Amino acid sequence: MTAVQQQVLQQPLAMPSFEETVPLMITFAPNWPIRTVIFRIAGTALILGSAGMWVLPGTSVDPDLIVMKLGLSFFLLLSGMVLLMMHHVDNQPDAYFDPIRREVRVLQKNNRGRPQTVLRRSYESLGSVKFHERQMDLYDVDGSILMKLPLASPEVRQALRNQLSGMVNIAS
Numbered sequence: 001m002t003a004v005q006q007q008v009l010q011q012p013l014a015m016p017s018f019e020e021t022v023p024l025m026i027t028f029a030p031n032w033p034i035r036t037v038i039f040r041i042a043g044t045a046l047i048l049g050s051a052g053m054w055v056l057p058g059t060s061v062d063p064d065l066i067v068m069k070l071g072l073s074f075f076l077l078l079s080g081m082v083l084l085m086m087h088h089v090d091n092q093p094d095a096y097f098d099p100i101r102r103e104v105r106v107l108q109k110n111n112r113g114r115p116q117t118v119l120r121r122s123y124e125s126l127g128s129v130k131f132h133e134r135q136m137d138l139y140d141v142d143g144s145i146l147m148k149l150p151l152a153s154p155e156v157r158q159a160l161r162n163q164l165s166g167m168v169n170i171a172s
Helices: 003-010 033-055 063-085 154-164
Strands: 024-027 094-098 103-109 115-122 128-131 135-139 145-150 169-171
Touching: 033 063, 094 154, 128 154
Parallel strands: 128 169
Antiparallel strands: 024 094, 094 103, 103 115, 128 135, 135 145
16 A cells, blocks of 8 residues: 555545535425315314304393303414414424534424424434435435425525435435
8 A cells, every 4th residue: 555545544534614515404394284274274264253253243242141252252262373373384393404513403492482402313323315306305224214304495405415425325
C-alpha cells in the first residue's frame, strides 16, 4: 500500500459543512383525508346548530327551557370545536432531518405547545428510504415501514436525497 493510500484510509470521513446541507422539517400528513373532511363538516354543523337554536322562531320563553337550551348550545359548540380541531395541522408531528448530528427526530407539541422529541434515530440505524413523487417512505432495518412523509416540492425531495445519500440506502 502506498503512503497516499494509507493517508486516505486514516483520514476520517469529512463531514459536510452547514452551507452544503441544511436541516429539513417535514410535517406529517393526516392519515385519512376523508375522515378529516367528515369531522370538519360535522364540526361546522354542530357549531351552526348551537347558534341556530337561538335564531329559529317558535320557542317559548320559559326560564327552565332557556337554561336547558343554553346548556345544549354550549355542549354543541364545544363538540363542534373539538371535531374541527381534532386533525388540525398544528397537532401533527414534525420530522426534523438534522445533517450535523446525522439523525432524524420526530417532534410532537406537548400540552404547553412546545415541541418534544418522541423519536430519535441516527441515519446509520435506518434501513432504507424510498422516494416517490409526492412522498418519502422511511424503512427500518428489518424492512418494516417506519414513517411515510409528504414532500412539499421537488426541491425538498432533492435536498433530502442529497442529505441521506451515502448514509442511508436509497431504494428506487
